[in-house]
Amino acid sequence: MIQVKGARKTYGALEVLKGIDLSVSRGQIVAVIGPSGSGKSTLLRSINHLETLDSGEVWLDGVKVNQTLPHRAFERHINQVRQQMGMVFQHFNLFPHLSVSDNVTIGPIKLKGMDKTAARELARSMLDKVGLSDKIDAFPARLSGGQKQRVAIARALAMQPKVMLFDEATSALDPELVDEVNLVMKQLASEHMTMVIVTHEMRFAAEVSDRVLFMADGAVVEEGAPDQLFSNPRQERTRTFLRKYLSA
Numbered sequence: 001m002i003q004v005k006g007a008r009k010t011y012g013a014l015e016v017l018k019g020i021d022l023s024v025s026r027g028q029i030v031a032v033i034g035p036s037g038s039g040k041s042t043l044l045r046s047i048n049h050l051e052t053l054d055s056g057e058v059w060l061d062g063v064k065v066n067q068t069l070p071h072r073a074f075e076r077h078i079n080q081v082r083q084q085m086g087m088v089f090q091h092f093n094l095f096p097h098l099s100v101s102d103n104v105t106i107g108p109i110k111l112k113g114m115d116k117t118a119a120r121e122l123a124r125s126m127l128d129k130v131g132l133s134d135k136i137d138a139f140p141a142r143l144s145g146g147q148k149q150r151v152a153i154a155r156a157l158a159m160q161p162k163v164m165l166f167d168e169a170t171s172a173l174d175p176e177l178v179d180e181v182n183l184v185m186k187q188l189a190s191e192h193m194t195m196v197i198v199t200h201e202m203r204f205a206a207e208v209s210d211r212v213l214f215m216a217d218g219a220v221v222e223e224g225a226p227d228q229l230f231s232n233p234r235q236e237r238t239r240t241f242l243r244k245y246l247s248a
Contacts (some may be wrong), residue, residue, distance in 0.1 A: 001061055004043070030196050158214070163196070212226050
């Protein structure tokens with residue numbers, strides 16, 4: 001479903017990604033963990049070309065994402081690709097002047113040409129999935145942080161993507177709001193949605209993922225099944241990191 005081959009990215013003299021390879025099968029949930037500055041978010045953003053790699057390839061379902069094309073052709077190509085990849089960020093990025101319904105339906109209407117009535121029914125269905133159907137006509141200012149993030153997930157799901165990318169989706173939330181967002185992600189996992197989840201929450205990663213990647217200094221130090229990586233990591237760098245986070 002997703003393949004990243006030899007991904008390299010530098011910012012000036014700083015090499016953020018050092019030849020990363022990643023493969024995610026259909027229906028698989030992969031958690032990416034590691035210290036701040038390890039390249040996790042850059043890797044995730046490279047998958048849907050929000051970051052441009054210096055070298056390497058990204059593939060989605062047999063289609064190369066970072067193709068070399070004339071500008072207008074590439075814009076059409078990447079817009080089509082991004083419709084197949086839902087992404088949820090740390091900050092919710094909702095349009096404050098639009099209702100919850102309009103935030104969720106703007107993509108299907110503008111990008112897919114969906115009829116407004118059908119789009120609103122889709123919004124209602126997606127909001128019901130994240131437990132917010134009663135907020136369909138509310139505005140973001142009236143929502144808690146957890147509710148805003150669940151609307152952001154509903155908005156991504158409304159595009160009916162093949163994969164979902166989560167970039168530390170709960171890190172901007174107060175601790176008491178984290179569980180309500182994690183519950184939605186667990187529901188998606190139970191439905192076999194293909195997901196790549198960058199997270200600092202080790203226990204959540206252990207519970208929800210099929211495979212865990214530990215990154216440090218722009219490289220994948222270790223990867224494996226969660227029970228193996230969390231209970232018996234092979235690399236000292238992984239052990240040091242986990243001792244710090246699991247004792248917090």
